[in-house]
Amino acid sequence: MGTISQGRPDSGRRAMITAASYLLLLVLGGLQGMIGSFYYSNSPVPLVAIGLAVLIFATCLFAGWGMQTRGAGVLPAVGWIAASFILAMPRATGSVIITATSAGEWYLYGGALAAGVGAVIAIFAWSRPRAGRARLRSHLVGLISRWGDSPVVTECN
Helix, strand or coil, X not given: CCCXXXXXXXXXXXXXXXXXXXXXXXXXXXXXXXXXXXXXXXXCCCHHHHHHHHHHHHHHHHHHHHHCCHHHHHHHHHHHHHHHHHHHCCCCCCCCCCCCCHHHHHHHHHHHHHHHHHXXXXXXXXXXXXXXXXXXXXXXXXXXXXXXXXXXXXXXX
């Protein structure tokens, strides 16, 4: 019979869990891009497309916050951009999934910008602690914690 060790998992198991988490974040971003590519033009247009862009921004931001690593905020953005831009390319038959309408442009360009900005914020705000980043991190954590308390954040310290 074996014994159950309590405490931290060994380094091999920990690395496997981290790799699986990164893979899931990449897949999550890809799924958001794939699903969004088909639903961006739903009514009310273009609010759904803008909402999907905000969703990928929040995914990148909260992934970086949750794992406290640089890669965690970048991987959902990479998955989203890969899925969305692959689905935006015209097919040999001439069909296009993401059309050149205002909703399509809001979804594709606004989403790419939101994914990029969310990834950059996650890189600088929630990577491993270093001098100079503590103020930005505490400010962003304060904004997130106050987000549920009031509908509009009016003061930034």
